[in-house]
Amino acid sequence: MHSIRKIYANPNLIRNFGAVRGVCAMNNAATTAVDGKKALWSTNKESGHNYSTIAPITNYTTTDSVQKVNNVLMRFYSKSTKSTKHHREYISDSDSDSDSDDERPKGKGKGKLTGESEFWRRKMRTLHSLLDVNKDGVISYDDFQVLAENFVALGHLKPDAEVEFREVLKTIWETQFGEITPYNLINAEQYLTEMxxxxxxxxxxxxxxAFLPYLFKGVDKDHSGFISLTEYKLFFKCLGLTPEDAAVSFAVIDKNGDGKLSIKEFVKLGREYFLTEDEKRVSRMFWGPLINDH
Incomplete structure (x- = not known):
């Protein structure tokens, strides 16, 4: 019954609830359990409403019918989650999505904003300069596409991961910077504001x-789940940085000195770069040397 409650908690599955209506031949109703009590949910078929509206009704059905509907919903839930399996795998390779206490700015109280220090602004200017692939002073969606192609061209991403990678970058652009047009150009100050x-x-x-696991897998030549200095140099090459830059950064961020980074270490460092304002964190070197502030 836990799985069925999970279905009703997921709006995407609620919107698709009509997909199982044909097999729920119980007066156009499906049965689930809420807090251990039986309840029936009308699919509102006769009212002409779409199946995103689920309203309670009062009559009950047999235990056998309840079990049948439960089985149908569980199969539907299982089928619905298959299409996102690979995406979840890539995201779950990273550390927890929740912010840990040590990612919050040092010396700042709860509720304070991140991104108030000059150090953080310098990091974001550095990243803007890397995303500005053609070095014209602004970043565009074309820059995002070229960056993606740099990693895809290495030939280490599986086809489904390549598609997901491009889709993730597209979502990031639309969420943070707006529509995809040749005229939507983001300068450094705009980038700082959006970040x-x-x-x-x-x-x-x-x-x-979300995009970091794809960068890692793009340079993980032997698919070992770890990248060496040689593979880290590939990462920097895709960013337009030098092997020397990669060697310096790798020496700093490889804190345990084992000569490799796991995907969890990689993603944690990359994410921390965005979120911390602690200048002592080794994540400051994740994207290479910081540019001189101005």
Missing amino acids: HNAVNDKSQRERIH
């Missing part, structure tokens, strides 16, 4: 690292 908003908005902050 400041993103790291202080919980829904965006929890997804800010």
Whole structure:
């Protein structure tokens, strides 16, 4: 019964509830359990409403019918989750989405905004310069596409991961920067403003690292789940940085000195780069040397 409650808690599955109506031949109703009590939910078929509206009704059915509907809903739930399996796998490879206490700015109280320090602004300017692939002073969706192609061209991403990677970048652009047009160009100050908003908005902050697992898997040549200095140099090459830059950064962020980074370490460092204002964190070197502030 836990699985069925999960279905009703998921709006996407509620919207698709009509997909099982043909097999729920119990006066156009489906049965579930809420807090241990039987309840019936009308699909409102006769009213002409769409199946996103689920209203309670009062009559009851047999235990056998309840079990049948439960089985149908559980099969539907299982089928509905298959299409997102690979995406969940990539995201679950990272550390927890929730902010840990040590990612909050040092010396700042609860409720304070992230991104208020000059150090944080310098990091964001550094990242803006990397995303500005053609170095014209602004980033565009074309820059995002070129960056994606740099990693895809290495040939280490599986086809489904490649599609997901491009879709993640598209979603990031539309969420943070708006519509995809040749005229939507983001300069450094605009980027700082948008990133400041993103790291202080919980829904965006929890997804800010969504693209990082694809970068890792793009350079993980042997699919070992770890990247060496050689593979980290590939990462920096895709960003337009030098092997020397990669060697310096890798020496700093490889804190345990084992000569490799796991995907969890990689994603944690990349995410921390966005969220911390502690200048002592090794994550400051994740995207290479910080540019000189101005």
